[in-house]
Amino acid sequence: MTNYLKKMKRINSPQELEQSRKAIIDGRDPSRPCISICGGTGCLALGAEKISDNFKEELRLQYLSTKIDFKITGCPGFCERGPLVIIYPKKIFYQRVKIEDVPEIISETILNGKIIDRLLYIDPQTGEKSPYEDEVPFYRKQRRHLLSNNSRIDPGNIEDYLALGGYAALSKALFELSPEQLIEEIKESKIRGRGGGGFPTGRKWEFCRQAEGNIKYVICNCDEGDPGAFMDRSLMEGNPHNVLEGMIIGAYAIGAHEGCVYIRNEYPLAVKNVNIAIAQAEEYGFLGKNILGSGFDFTIKVNRGGGAFVCGEETALIASLEGKVGEPRQRPPYPAVSGLWGKPTNINNVETWANIPLIINNGANWFASIGTEGSKGTKIFSLVGKVNNTGLVEVPMGISLRDIIYKIGGGIANGKKFKAVQTGGPSGGCIPAEYLDTSVDYDELTKLGSIMGSGGMVVMDEDTCMVDVARYFLTFLKSESCGKCVPCREGIEKMQEILINICEGRGEEGDIDLLEELSAVVREGSLCALGATAPNPVLSTIRYFRQEYEAHIREKRCPAHVCKALISYSIIDEKCLGCGLCEKACPQGAITFVAKKKPVILEQSKCIKCGACYDVCKLDAVAVE
């Protein structure tokens, strides 16, 4: 930070870049303790900001500010256990840190080198403690090429990025490779787009490079809108220079001199950090005129999206950038030929851009050695839902769903049984237990009726009703459909209506067939991928959980006890000891306390089926059917 404040002079050549890097590294003492706290959105929500303030204050009071570094970083991924604190150089890993722990961390760990036992992560399965970050099972099973730097970088300080080798790939690309060679390298790496479509990135670049026109644009799509997904957000918040470096390399390969980061306004920290990063990159000469003295010019602007899910679709994103209503248009022409303002435009997702410097630094062969035949490299997933370790996980393509959910995710929460995992965001499919050993790659997931999408992964346990899940996602997609084309606008609504009817006990024989028929219309005829993939949650749940649909329709029964219209609660008199806990919990006054040791009485007409009695009863005396 200190060097940066002195206003670093512009870097004008690869040699100067390496000299600056050396100066930064030499100026740092690798044995000097550094307290790094996650400042990602998850940890911030858990109070990381207050803890940071306490650390700073405590360091000041103990006259340690000049001896010990303190850093607020991006998200390392283990959100379930936040707020996370890592103490360098040993990488001691503290989780669920509270304000009260701050003085002890400084006095014990920093000054006395002692590890505080109670702040360590304990593996619930083996009981094993993990004092160091690399030993935590959640991280150990991952392959974190993109995410591992998040906890080592203050996103507001370009020197942190440079110290870790930042912008070396840009320097290599500009001075050692021609745009054609660069594109060849990306093609050889076989990287496919991380935003959902999975189109080969190298070919996309090539189309855009070959398209006629002098003015071309590159765009970074950071309009991540899938419920429960935060991969792009964390990369942008935690390591924005990595994404920018990828974009600059791409712009050079394509022949673009202007770029844009389209980022949703709901990501204020990402917006802030990418703006800081752009300003710093300009100051250092990584953006602007004559980048690194190469003669190549490139600038990046930030545009904030207004929160429409459909604007993640590239043609809708472009319309939005042009100031029009964010609606997709029919392709062809593809943006590579006619995109922003009618000029050839290359759009890649945040994670795709972030992979580019890795490929250039390590070579296409290295990248292509990770993963499966058709899917290369690592992929970040946001692992959420009924799993013990929620968070961001970066794994090599081809890993099995089981490994992600059990080895990394620590299995299903509360000892429940696994039921399904939905991959790929709201329009992904639900994959059941018998396919847990499927390897996670673009093609395998498609075969199962799901998609890779941008990497959402929602784990569901036995208490999940799959019809209700389909209804939930269709409701989301219905409200996010732009409404331009008939199949998506009308079709999704009708499908949702049928699903609501089934969930509320009005399902009829033939509804499943009708859902399948509508799915075909919506899938085949929708204008963009939002509609084309919207039936996935319905089709996959019908495919793997048809008996659940049938139970709802024929027997008016919800096997998972979720659909309120189809369940009822009752008191098992033999088990109830009249403790009265349920009476206090019931918001409707539907339960009457009679006397101690006498069963309570539940009045069905007042019951709203909220399940509060069921949850509080310690004697399993509340039955649900």
Add this chain to the structure above:
Amino acid sequence: MISLSIDGHEIQAEEGATILEVARDNGIEIPTLCYHEALESYGACRLCMVEIVIGSRPRLVASCCYPAEEGLEVRTNSERVIKFRKGVVELLLARCPSVKAIQDLAQGMGIESPRFGLKEEDCILCGLCVRACTEVVGVSAISLVGRGMDREVATPFYEPSKTCIGCASCAAVCPTKAIKVEDVGNTRRIRNWKVEFELQQCKTCGKYFAPKAQLEYLWQKSGLPQEFFEICPDCMRGNRQ
């Protein structure tokens, strides 16, 4: 020129034409609702979907937008296309069960009544009115607002349009007659846009023939003498003869 096949016929076509244009030029009918030759293709109604074969994988595309390409094999009436089209019309009929144009389409396809919940809309959101107002008339008095099911055609902020000239082009292109234009005496009223216009009386025959605002707009745009706009088109033709 390029050559492609549509429904088994080998057809020569201009490069840059859409499949729909080529088909219609060759007497092959493809149904449409949101297409108009004077306007940019929009691809929203999806009725014009046809099956094309690229490589070994046939897929459905909107023929109003998809360019005719060399060697393309197009099927406008395959089983898949017909099934899909029926699905779209059934959805439209559920939205607009009382609209004649949709009823006719449905009847032609053998759809009696939709198998799902009915609404009572008269607009299918094809966007023809909006595009005519913007692309041809050039005043952009109306636009599509809202998202998904809340989407509708409206004036800015739902207020009476200040830019509408009352030309009624919107009504003329509307396939479902959802836009109601009433001419009573010397007044034209378009309720959809909450506007009223005074009509110009023809200097020759005395008939009220067009809104003064429209004639003013045309006068300014065309540079023709003002008197030109004071005579109705019928009398104008009579004058010429």
